Amino acid sequence: MISKNGVNGGIGHPKPRVLVPEKLSPDGLMLLRKSLEVDEKKGLSAEDILALIPDYDALIVRSETKVIASLLQAGKKLKVVARAGVGVDNVDVEAATKLGIIVVNSPSGNIGAAAEHTIALLLSVARNIADACSSLKDGKWERSRLVGVEVKGKTLGIIGLGKVGITVARFAKGLGMAVEALDPYCSPAIAQSANVNLLSSLPELLSISDFLTIHTPLIASTKGMIGKKELLAMKKGARILNVARGGMIDEEALLEALNSGHIAGAGMDVFTSEPPQSGSSAANLIAHPKVVATPHLGASTVEAQENVSIDVCQQVLSILHGDLPRSAVNAPLILPEEYKTLQPFVRLVEKMGSLYTQHYATPHLSQSTATSQADTRTTFDLIYEGSLATLTNTKPLFAALIKGLTDPISSGMNVNIVNAELIARDRGLVINEQHSRAPSDHPYSSLVTLRARPSAPSRASSRRRPAAAASTDDDPTAARDPPLPGEQAISGYVSASQIYISRLDRFATAFVPEGNLLICHNYDCPGMIGAVGGILGKEGVNINYMSVAPVSQAREGAEQGGEPGSNEALMILGVDREVGKGVVGKLVAEEGILEVSVLAL
Numbered sequence: 001m002i003s004k005n006g007v008n009g010g011i012g013h014p015k016p017r018v019l020v021p022e023k024l025s026p027d028g029l030m031l032l033r034k035s036l037e038v039d040e041k042k043g044l045s046a047e048d049i050l051a052l053i054p055d056y057d058a059l060i061v062r063s064e065t066k067v068i069a070s071l072l073q074a075g076k077k078l079k080v081v082a083r084a085g086v087g088v089d090n091v092d093v094e095a096a097t098k099l100g101i102i103v104v105n106s107p108s109g110n111i112g113a114a115a116e117h118t119i120a121l122l123l124s125v126a127r128n129i130a131d132a133c134s135s136l137k138d139g140k141w142e143r144s145r146l147v148g149v150e151v152k153g154k155t156l157g158i159i160g161l162g163k164v165g166i167t168v169a170r171f172a173k174g175l176g177m178a179v180e181a182l183d184p185y186c187s188p189a190i191a192q193s194a195n196v197n198l199l200s201s202l203p204e205l206l207s208i209s210d211f212l213t214i215h216t217p218l219i220a221s222t223k224g225m226i227g228k229k230e231l232l233a234m235k236k237g238a239r240i241l242n243v244a245r246g247g248m249i250d251e252e253a254l255l256e257a258l259n260s261g262h263i264a265g266a267g268m269d270v271f272t273s274e275p276p277q278s279g280s281s282a283a284n285l286i287a288h289p290k291v292v293a294t295p296h297l298g299a300s301t302v303e304a305q306e307n308v309s310i311d312v313c314q315q316v317l318s319i320l321h322g323d324l325p326r327s328a329v330n331a332p333l334i335l336p337e338e339y340k341t342l343q344p345f346v347r348l349v350e351k352m353g354s355l356y357t358q359h360y361a362t363p364h365l366s367q368s369t370a371t372s373q374a375d376t377r378t379t380f381d382l383i384y385e386g387s388l389a390t391l392t393n394t395k396p397l398f399a400a401l402i403k404g405l406t407d408p409i410s411s412g413m414n415v416n417i418v419n420a421e422l423i424a425r426d427r428g429l430v431i432n433e434q435h436s437r438a439p440s441d442h443p444y445s446s447l448v449t450l451r452a453r454p455s456a457p458s459r460a461s462s463r464r465r466p467a468a469a470a471s472t473d474d475d476p477t478a479a480r481d482p483p484l485p486g487e488q489a490i491s492g493y494v495s496a497s498q499i500y501i502s503r504l505d506r507f508a509t510a511f512v513p514e515g516n517l518l519i520c521h522n523y524d525c526p527g528m529i530g531a532v533g534g535i536l537g538k539e540g541v542n543i544n545y546m547s548v549a550p551v552s553q554a555r556e557g558a559e560q561g562g563e564p565g566s567n568e569a570l571m572i573l574g575v576d577r578e579v580g581k582g583v584v585g586k587l588v589a590e591e592g593i594l595e596v597s598v599l600a601l
Contacts, residue, residue, distance in 0.1 A: 016057035016079075016320050021049055021065050024084060028309035031317060050074055058316050060084060061091075069095035080319045082312040086110060086299065093330050103329040104315045108163060109308035110299035115167035117298045118213055118243045119175075121267025124292045125239050126151050126211075128265075131289060152176035157209030159225075160216035160244070161186040161196065162410060168213060169196045180205055184361045185409050187378065187428020202363070206233040211241065218245035219408055220578055220600045221362045228253040231263060239265045243298045246270040251281035258290045265290045269298050345388060345448065346400045348492045348499040351513040351601055352450050353404020355501065358599040359519060360452065360488050362408070377452035377488065379430040380405075388446035389435040395420070398431055401450070405429065444493040447502070452488040507570045509549035516575050517599040518584075523592045524550060524569035531590050532571060539583045544574040568594070 015037045020029065021044045032038045036058075044052070046066065053059065053075040060082045061067060067081055069092045081091055083105045096103045124130055127148035135142050156172045158165045161183035169179045179196045182205045191198045199205050202225075206212065212234065216222050226240070227250040234240075240263060242249055251272060257263040268285060274296055276282035286293040299308075315327065361377065382401055384394065399420035406427060424431060491503035492513070501513050518536075522528050529548070536543060549570035579598050587596045 017055060018058040018060060018316065019049070019052060019056040020060045022060075022062040022084075024060060024062075024313070025306045025309035027306065028084075028313035031310065031313045035317065036320065046071075053078065057320060058082065060312060060316060063087075063090055065090065067091040067096075072096050072099055072101060075101070080104060080316055082316050084305075084308045084312045086308075088329055091329075097330040102319055104312060104319070104327050105329060106308035106311040106315075107327055109311050110301075110304040111163045111167055113301040113304035114164045114215075114243055114298040115171060116301075117269060117294070118164075118168045118215075118241055118267075119171045121241050121243065121269065121292055121294070122151065122156075122172075122211055122213070122239075125241070125265040125267045130292045151211070154178070154210040155180060155208055157181070157205045157212045158196070159183075159202070159205070159212070159214045160409075161191060161198070162215060164244075165213075165215035166190070166194050166196070168215065169194045177211075180208060183409075185357075185378070185406065185427055185429075187426075189428055190426070202230065203233055206230055207235070209234060209238060211239050213241040214244050214248050216244060216248065217410060218247050220598060221358065221408065222248050224248070224250050224581070226250065226254075228256065231257040234263065236262050237264045239263065239267070241267040243267075243269040246272045246274065246282070251285050255281065255285055255288065258288055263290075265292070267292045269294045270296055342391075342396050344494040344497050344499060345446070346396050348494055348513075349382070349397045349448060349450075350400040350404040351499060352448065352490050352492055352501070353401045353406075354408055354601055355404075355513055355599065356450060356452060356488070356490060357405050357408045358601075359504070359597050362597070377454060378428050379432075379453045381432045381434060381449075381451040381453070383434045383436060383449040383451065384446070385436045385442070385449070386444060386446035388448065389437045394433060397448075398433060401431060402427075402429065442493075444495070444502075447491060447493050449489060449491045449503075503552070504549060504570060506551050507549040508552035509547055509570065509572060511545075511547040511572045511574075513601045514574075515544070515601060516578055517601060518571075518573040518575055518579055518587075519597045519599065520571040520573070520587060521594040521596070522569060522571060523594070524567050525592060528569075528571065528592055531592070532573070532587060535583070535586050535590065536573075536575065536579075539579075539586070541579060541583065542576040544576055546574070547572040 015035065017037045017039065018032055020038060020040045021042065023042065024040070029038055029040065039056075041048075041052075049065065050071055053071060054077065056075065057077050058080045059065075059067065059075065059078060062084050067090060072078065072081070072092060072095050078099075078101050080102045081096060081104075083091055083103070086105060086107050086109075088103055088105050091103055093103050128146045132142075132146045135146065151172075153176060155178045156169075158169055158179065158181040161169065161181045165181065165183070169181065172179050173195055179194075180199055181191060181196050182199050182202055183191075186198060188198055212226075214226070225248050231240075231253055240249065240254070254263065254266060258266065266285070266288075268291055271282035271285070273280055273282050276286060285291055299305075311327075380401070382397065384391075384397075388394075402420045402424050406423065489503065489505055490501060492499060492501045494500070498512065500510050502508070502510055504519075520528075520532055522532075529546070533543060549572060551568060578600065584596050584598060587593055
């Protein structure tokens, strides 16, 4: 006997069918054929696949097949779409989610390949390999022109110390390099285990790096993160690498830095447009003599292709057996029987985690400094009040928090109730869940508060859930006490299935954490709303809604004792599109605005 929707090989029950329209490794297919009916049909047109898909329970693709909404809708029996690779750009995940179809990928199958390609580009740029090869094939012998540099003893700066970044760091240490890194959520213990020194700011990393490599996802906060100012902040003669995603380096600015000689070389595997259009900045960069360029080959090894094929085939088997997948892009974070009760709170806690990372742990512009420093925290209190505090199974909320905290700064990582604790441990995150069952003075049936505290580097990573009899479990002041020095706090609630944020530190508010947001920290004085609206209007940014958050009266006396600061406020604006650095700079330059952060929720 098996679980619902699972595999049943018994008499009278046909095996689930899997359609594979692209090349997949024989080993992966062999795994499937043990209990499934596999049809490997290469060369199918989109119309062919559309006609065939109603008869299949699973579809496995690489990058060529476009899994669009109409194809998914035609797959009446379809339970899972598997992408044998990292990205799912060719799959309509939203449509799949609406149809209850699980989408899985293989985010870790190409880690070694991407790291090795980074080192290959590093050495090629250092020793002018591409230029030397081309010169020699042209019949030239230009030894004096092609003198390179050694990497031993040089400093490698890494932006993003995830799985690829940490692997690159270990390879570089083997080459005798010193490795410095910037990652707001990397555990100091993990960095130390790889002999990597963690830095707290991008300018500091840029100023000491002989080679710089990027290993972060392309999101609002990383798009264009290396521009003209950042390139000029690097050492003269430094070299830069990108085997992550195109768009994080300003290609025009890099061209200018290469032409001036300030940047000695670049190794590029990814570009803003792929393949690059003739005459584009990407095409000009590829043609530059100081650039070693490859056509997005980071994951293109026999071994990596084998790894991702086997990985997704294992996941298809697991899902068709009724089990939970390891790398589901869109699987709900909670079990079906828990979904109805906890679903809105799962959304709330995930948004609170993402809000925290983007608002507190990501550098943003302020009046006092050009760019504020990221404030990295790894120890959090997740406090439940009201009816939510009576629930015994809050693991879905824990998983939602980890997903929210890590999504904005991670690439290819999919968090669910199965892997949340492992990811928290890998990231060095400590989550203390507290249930406050004492009578509350707030009007909500349930309130969730997230507090972030500075944590000691040596503290162990874990999920800490107090026992039912523990004193913290029934602490009547757990969420209502004013923050301790250095703490950061976000509170939220659910009303009629809609989620709201009710507090950001000492500011009382009520806004829906969705879409593109601007959070302006400003003096609470006449004219501020008009000033911000005027700047956004001139820049063509439409304001969908706005919430002004004054200092909470209940906290003003307790936290500040009447000291300066009570005349400050937050202005939370929902806008119709992503707001660029230029617009943010104009806002910060306005008198009375202290700092501005940009969020995409």
